Amino acid sequence: MSLRGVSLAAVLLDQVTKFLIVKYCKLGISVTVLREYFYLTYIQNPGAAFGFMADMPAYVRIPFFILITVGAGLIVYAYQRFIPRERKLHRFALGLIWGGAMGNFIDRVFYRKVVDFIDVRYHQHQWYVFNVADSCITVGLTLLVLGYLWGKGSRSPERF
Numbered sequence: 001m002s003l004r005g006v007s008l009a010a011v012l013l014d015q016v017t018k019f020l021i022v023k024y025c026k027l028g029i030s031v032t033v034l035r036e037y038f039y040l041t042y043i044q045n046p047g048a049a050f051g052f053m054a055d056m057p058a059y060v061r062i063p064f065f066i067l068i069t070v071g072a073g074l075i076v077y078a079y080q081r082f083i084p085r086e087r088k089l090h091r092f093a094l095g096l097i098w099g100g101a102m103g104n105f106i107d108r109v110f111y112r113k114v115v116d117f118i119d120v121r122y123h124q125h126q127w128y129v130f131n132v133a134d135s136c137i138t139v140g141l142t143l144l145v146l147g148y149l150w151g152k153g154s155r156s157p158e159r160f
Helices: 003-024 058-080 088-111 132-152
Strands: 030-034 038-045 114-122
Touching: 003 038, 003 088, 003 114, 003 132, 058 088, 088 114, 088 132, 114 132
Parallel strands: none
Antiparallel strands: 030 038, 038 114
């Protein structure tokens, strides 16, 4: 699958899941999926990861996120031009990152907030609530870092 195809799939999955959460869940209410481990908790995050910039006024926050997303897009575009076509996993990782960035970007532009709903816990410990777009970005970045580290060693996968 091409970088564009992966990005489009990530955006669609992100936006469909957010649509379903907004339609069928109540803001701030948790629904148990797997007790003590996994919940669906619909929240709206006006900031970035971990609530970064959530308290900033929208006239500062929205342009900042637009600039960051455009900048990230330019970096992904430029970077992917230098990656040989046979490095499919590398292109897949970039597609996840771009698709995730666009999924959250859509929320910020249209709603000024990002819909988060994946709530992972371990008994009484709770992680920040996140969404599919955040997951795509995290997985994509992890794959890029692993690819970089593998590329430095003698036992590296040749086609990452």
